Amino acid sequence: xxxxxxxxxxxLIGSVQRALRLLEAAGAHEGGAPAKQLAREAGIPLxxxxxxxxxxxxEEYLRRDKGVFTLGDAIGRLAGSGRVRNRGRTVGDSLTHWxxxxxxxxxxxxxxEGEIALVAIADSPYTPAVRERADFRETGHAxxxxxxxxxxxxxxTRRDHLDRHPVQPVTPPSVRDRAALLERLAPLGRxxxxxxxxxxxxxxxxxxxxxxxxxxxxxxxxxxxxxxRGQAGLGS
Numbered sequence: 001x002x003x004x005x006x007x008x009x010x011x012l013i014g015s016v017q018r019a020l021r022l023l024e025a026a027g028a029h030e031g032g033a034p035a036k037q038l039a040r041e042a043g044i045p046l047x048x049x050x051x052x053x054x055x056x057x058x059e060e061y062l063r064r065d066k067g068v069f070t071l072g073d074a075i076g077r078l079a080g081s082g083r084v085r086n087r088g089r090t091v092g093d094s095l096t097h098w099x100x101x102x103x104x105x106x107x108x109x110x111x112x113e114g115e116i117a118l119v120a121i122a123d124s125p126y127t128p129a130v131r132e133r134a135d136f137r138e139t140g141h142a143x144x145x146x147x148x149x150x151x152x153x154x155x156x157t158r159r160d161h162l163d164r165h166p167v168q169p170v171t172p173p174s175v176r177d178r179a180a181l182l183e184r185l186a187p188l189g190r191x192x193x194x195x196x197x198x199x200x201x202x203x204x205x206x207x208x209x210x211x212x213x214x215x216x217x218x219x220x221x222x223x224x225x226x227x228x229r230g231q232a233g234l235g236s
Contacts, residue, residue, distance in 0.1 A: 016102065016222065017193060018044050019052045020211050023071070024191075026062060032070035059097060095122035098220070105129040105223035109208075110216045111149045114161065116140040129223045141181050142170040144196035145221045148208035151185045151194065152217040174199040 021042035026033060028041070039049035053069060056062040060074040074094060098106045105123035109116060115137050123129040140146025141162075150158050167178045175181045188194065193209045200206075208221040 015052070016098065016220065017209050018042065018048065019056060020209055020220070021191075022049060022052055022056065023061060023211070026069050027071050029070075032065070032068035034067050035069065038069060059094070092120045092122060095120055099123065099127060102222065103127060107145070107221045107223075108218065109145045109149065109221065110218040111153065112216055114157075114164070116146050116149055118145075123223070127223070138165055139170055139200060140165065141167045142174045142196070142199045144194045144206040144208035145219055147181070147185065147196065148194040148210055148219040148221075149217050150181075151188050152190050152210055170200055171198060171202055173197060 021044065022038055025038045025041040029037075033041075035049055035053055036046060038053070039046045042049065044052070053062060053064075057064050057069070057072070060072040062069045063072040095106050095108060099122040105121065105127045107121035107129065108119045110119055111117070118136055121129055136143075140150065150161065153161065162178050162181075167175060167181050169176050175184055191210055193207055196206045196208070198204060204223075206221055206223055208219045211218050211220055
């Protein structure tokens with residue numbers, strides 16, 4: 001059963017990533033766009049896009065009116081803090097939905113006021129996130145979340161951040177210094193997910209997917225389940 005769960009994780013992560021691409025495509029059109037246009041711009045087959053658009057509309061991430069999709073009320077929850085409420089729901093509620101739908105722990109982080117900020121996390125005893133071992137701001141370079149956010153910053157902002165929070169190894173697989181981190185990020189496009197393998201905690205993996213949250217760089221991170229002892233780990 002555990003093997004089947006782990007095998008399904010990449011497929012589930014792909015589904016979340018495609019949903020986020022549709023949200024970004026919808027956000028690029030102030031007056032909205034029809035399903036065919038969003039599917040084309042997101043690079044997603046139309047039948048898959050229809051399925052995801054229905055789900056996103058049901059969850060209020062999108063609004064549909066006369067065949068045109070625009071961003072919905074739930075998007076505002078992603079740009080704010082966990083205490084921002086809309087129609088009685090919080091960003092935590094949204095993450096809980098994704099946790100239950102995917103079957104893994106999920107968190108949302110943003111880059112604001114010069115720091116990597118963890119907004120909210122949804123996990124459970126059955127879908128745990130990695131335990132915090134050090135200051136989140138000081139170890140961002142060793143996390144998929146931090147690498148994803150740093151990859152979305154302009155050069156001056158990223159340089160300022162790394163001047164204030166120098167890169168140091170956290171585990172043996174961690175990037176060793178600033179040059180190694182920048183080399184890691186250089187080939188990545190700003191819309192590509194970042195996978196971190198055992199760099200923050202041994203036996204763990206995390207996948208961070210870039211998203212747009214208002215005018216802030218943001219990411220949704222997924223923590224697959226831990227692998228059995230002695231195997232390559234899943235889950236930071």
